[in-house]
Amino acid sequence: MELAPGIRYAVADRHGGVSAPPFDTRNLGGTTADDPAAVRRNRELTACGLGLDPARVVFMRQVHSAEVRYVTEPFGTDAPPLDAVHTDRPGLALAALAADCAPVLLADPVGRRIGAAHSGRVGTVSGVVPALVAAMAEHGSNPADLVALVGPLACGRCYEVPAAMREEACAGLPELWSTTRRDTPALDVRAGITAQLTRAGVTGIRHDDRCTMEDRDFFSHRREQTTGRFAAYVWLTD
Template identity: 35%
Template sequence: MTLEILTSDMLSSVRHGFFSRRGGASSGIFAGLNCGYGSSDQTEAVAINRNRVAEAMEVTPDAMIGVHQVHSPIVLSVDGPINGEKPKADAVVTSTPGLALTILTADCQPVLFADPDAQVIGAAHAGWKGALDGVLEATLDAMEALGASRKNTIAVIGPTISQTAYEVGPEFLDDFVADSPDNLRFFANGTGDRLQFDLPAFGLHRLRQAGIGQAEWTRHCTYSDPVRFYSYRRATHAKEADYGRLISAIKL
C-alpha cells in the first residue's frame, strides 16, 4: 500500500505532509506507518517507516529533525541534523533548506508553519497542555527570530482528536478558565459532569490571537478514523497495550 500524505493548499509553497498510518511496515496494533521509536513496536519496522517518510520528503533519514516531546512550550531552532540524544522540546523551527522538521502525534495537534517569503518553517506538537502553556506562540516567536513575520506566516493543524471524541472532567475545565474565562467557549456539555473539549478550535484561537496571517485545521479526527489514524485515547478505551505514532513533516 502506498503512503497517504494529507496536504494543505495553504502550504503549497513548501513540501509538507500529515502522514496517515497507511503504507507502513508495522503490524498488529501498530499496523501501518508507525513512526514512533518510543512505542513498543519493532525497531526495524519503525526504521523502515521513517525511511519511507524521508524518501517522500526527499531528504536523507538524518535530515528528518525531531525532538523528545514532553508537552512543553519549548522550541528548538536548528540549522543542521541533530547528533546524539534528541533535546526535550515540542516544536522545531529552521531557515535552513533541506531539513524536514517532524512531529509525532496520536491525538494531539500536529501544527506545521511556514513564512514562504522569509523562507522560515516550523513544526509544533500541541496537546492541550502545550497549547495552554504557549507552544504555538513560542513557535511564532522563534520563527520571528529567524526573520519570519507572523503576519505572513501560515499554520495548518493536521489530524487531531475532535470535540465529539474528547471527553474531559470538570477539573480539566478549571485549568482553562484560570487562564481565561473566554476559554469556556471551547467546552460543550457531555454526560453527567463530563465535558467535550474542542482542541483544534482552541489551537486556532491561540494562533489567531497571536496575530498569525492564516490558520486552518484539516478537519481530520484521529479518534474516529481507525483505518487512517492512530489514537492514544482510542487505544486506551480498547485496552490495547500500546499505540502507533503519526508523523507530520515540513521542508523548505
C-alpha cells in the same frame, strides 16, 4: 502538498509501514514499545515516499512542553526534550508526531522559514504554538506572513475530560471549552490553538479537520491506548 509558495507539507497516516500490531503499520514514534528497527524503516519509507532524504528529517523527543529550538540538522539518537522546532535550511524536513494531540506546521514564504510543533492539552495550555511563533519572529519572521496548518487531532466532541480539568484549562484559554456529543465535559484543542495563532498575529490558518478518534486511518491513544504515532512534515524546497 504546498503550504505556501516554496514550502511543502504532508500528513502521513498509519498505513504503508512494516510495524506489527498494535503499531500497524506505519508507526513513526520512536518512544513507543514498537520494534526500533521497524520504526526506523517506517521513517525511511515515509521520507523516501515524500521525496525527502531520510537523514535530513528532524524528529523531536516530545514531552508536552513549550520548549522551542532552532535547528540546522537532525538530532539523531540524542534528541533533547522539546515540542517545537524551526529552521531556514532548505531540504531539512521537520516532523511533529501525534496520536490525538495536534501537529501544527508553520510556513513563512517571505522570510523562507518553517516550524513544527506538537500541541496537545498540556502543550496548548503551556503555549507551545505561540512560543514557536515568537521564536520564528525573533529570527526575522513577521507573524502576519505566516501560514499555519493545524493537523488531525482529537476533536472537541470526542476529547472528554473531567469537569475540573476543563475548568482549569479554560481559565487561561476559554476557547478550549467544549462538550461531547453526550453532553459531558470536553476540550476543543483545535479551537484553542486557532485562538492562540490569531492572537499571535497569524491570519493564514488552515485546518486538516479529521478527528483522530473517529478516523481509523490515524493512530489514537485515547481510542487504542497502546498504539503508534503518525506525523506531519514540513520542508522548504530548494
